[in-house]
Amino acid sequence: MKAINSLDHLIESLRCLPGVGPKSAQRIAYYLLQRDRDGAAALAAALMQSLETLRHCQRCNTLTEADICERCLSPQRDASLLCVVESPVDMNMMEQTLAYSGLYYVLMGRLSPLDGVGPRELSLERVLARASDGVVKELILATNFTNEGEATAHYLSEGARARGLSVTRIARGVPVGGELEYVDPGTLAQAVRERRSLA
Amino acid sequence: MKAINSLDHLIESLRCLPGVGPKSAQRIAYYLLQRDRDGAAALAAALMQSLETLRHCQRCNTLTEADICERCLSPQRDASLLCVVESPVDMNMMEQTLAYSGLYYVLMGRLSPLDGVGPRELSLERVLARASDGVVKELILATNFTNEGEATAHYLSEGARARGLSVTRIARGVPVGGELEYVDPGTLAQAVRERRSLA
Numbered sequence: 001m002k003a004i005n006s007l008d009h010l011i012e013s014l015r016c017l018p019g020v021g022p023k024s025a026q027r028i029a030y031y032l033l034q035r036d037r038d039g040a041a042a043l044a045a046a047l048m049q050s051l052e053t054l055r056h057c058q059r060c061n062t063l064t065e066a067d068i069c070e071r072c073l074s075p076q077r078d079a080s081l082l083c084v085v086e087s088p089v090d091m092n093m094m095e096q097t098l099a100y101s102g103l104y105y106v107l108m109g110r111l112s113p114l115d116g117v118g119p120r121e122l123s124l125e126r127v128l129a130r131a132s133d134g135v136v137k138e139l140i141l142a143t144n145f146t147n148e149g150e151a152t153a154h155y156l157s158e159g160a161r162a163r164g165l166s167v168t169r170i171a172r173g174v175p176v177g178g179e180l181e182y183v184d185p186g187t188l189a190q191a192v193r194e195r196r197s198l199a
Numbered sequence: 200m201k202a203i204n205s206l207d208h209l210i211e212s213l214r215c216l217p218g219v220g221p222k223s224a225q226r227i228a229y230y231l232l233q234r235d236r237d238g239a240a241a242l243a244a245a246l247m248q249s250l251e252t253l254r255h256c257q258r259c260n261t262l263t264e265a266d267i268c269e270r271c272l273s274p275q276r277d278a279s280l281l282c283v284v285e286s287p288v289d290m291n292m293m294e295q296t297l298a299y300s301g302l303y304y305v306l307m308g309r310l311s312p313l314d315g316v317g318p319r320e321l322s323l324e325r326v327l328a329r330a331s332d333g334v335v336k337e338l339i340l341a342t343n344f345t346n347e348g349e350a351t352a353h354y355l356s357e358g359a360r361a362r363g364l365s366v367t368r369i370a371r372g373v374p375v376g377g378e379l380e381y382v383d384p385g386t387l388a389q390a391v392r393e394r395r396s397l398a
């Protein structure tokens with residue numbers, strides 16, 4: 001039954017993709033095998049290479065191939081500003097605005113008690129420790145304006161204040177309930193410029 | 200810039216998946232790297248194994264690891280019946296009905312002139328040649344009841360008649376415009392039992 005197993009195994013493996021159920025896994029498998037074998041081979045190689053080489057930056061927590069990412073090492077960046085975002089996608093969005101030249105901390109998530117993600121799982125103490133290095137003058141909270149993103153910002157602002165750190169929140173130019181990823185760079189640039197003090 | 204390249208390369212590679220644009224590719228990449236590295240590794244391995252081992256069965260054209268698949272070699276199957284389906288998914292659906300014990304021919308597609316898929320690209324002559332082996336007594340057309348599936352069935356029925364072959368079409372228990380893949384096995388079983396002669 002080896003003939004069936006190789007294909008079934010691929011179909012089963014495709015279900016690791018978010019939102020892919022048994023039917024779509026089957027369709028994707030046949031699509032790749034019939035129409036895009038080169039693409040499938042490239043995907044397999046890219047997955048393996050990424051898994052092998054990518055880890056978290058020791059300073060900003062984003063995915064990188066080095067111990068400390070290029071952005072964190074760049075003398076071009078203003079080390080007195082530390083911007084907290086939920087994901088690398090959000091960091092890329094911030095970069096595209098050209099409105100920010102400080103450093104980042106990438107949470108790789110947000111507070112989500114229902115999913116078992118608390119301050120500890122997100123290592124929020126690590127963010128506050130990072131912001132307390134004596135160089136950072138302002139902690140800018142750029143988590144999403146969703147309930148979970150707001151809760152995350154709230155937790156961090158409380159912790160920052162308790163440590164006497166100056167903390168700001170990007171302006172609500174981002175629509176309420178919206179996610180940074182789907183906002184145009186102009187709106188996001190405005191939101192950065194109009195960030196308000198939470199002290 | 201190697202740090203950026205490995206991740207960007209993965210994001211780009213994920214776009215070989217049907218329906219995945221730049222934004223979803225980014226989300227899938229981060230999801231896999233953060234939440235399901237084991238799944239991603241298994242997927243990479245399954246993709247490579249499938250690409251290496253799967254090819255088309257010389258008799259029925261489905262994907263298999265052997266020259267001729269197990270079903271085509273099975274003495275259990277009734278070799279006087281040859282059922283034409285569009286895809287391996289459809290063949291699996293037929294099998295689940297338990298209403299059919301003959302052999303198959305899997306087109307791996309359907310006539311679709313707008314996409315440049317004509318009788319030649321689908322190798323429809325090969326289907327007719329397969330049905331003319333002297334053993335096949337009935338060619339059962341089980342392509343979808345979409346416009347393209349119907350056109351494919353029409354082409355094959357004309358060719359079969361020209362060769363003096365007996366040809367039937369599964370009954371329209373399958374809803375008009377519907378696809379086999381989304382029909383319950385009971386309905387499909389009925390459609391097989393009530394297949395009608397096209398001669």
Ligand SMILES: [Zn+2]
Binds near residue numbers: 058059061068
């Ligand atoms: Zn970094």
Ligand SMILES: [Zn+2]
Binds near residue numbers: 256258260268270
């Ligand atoms: Zn076969």
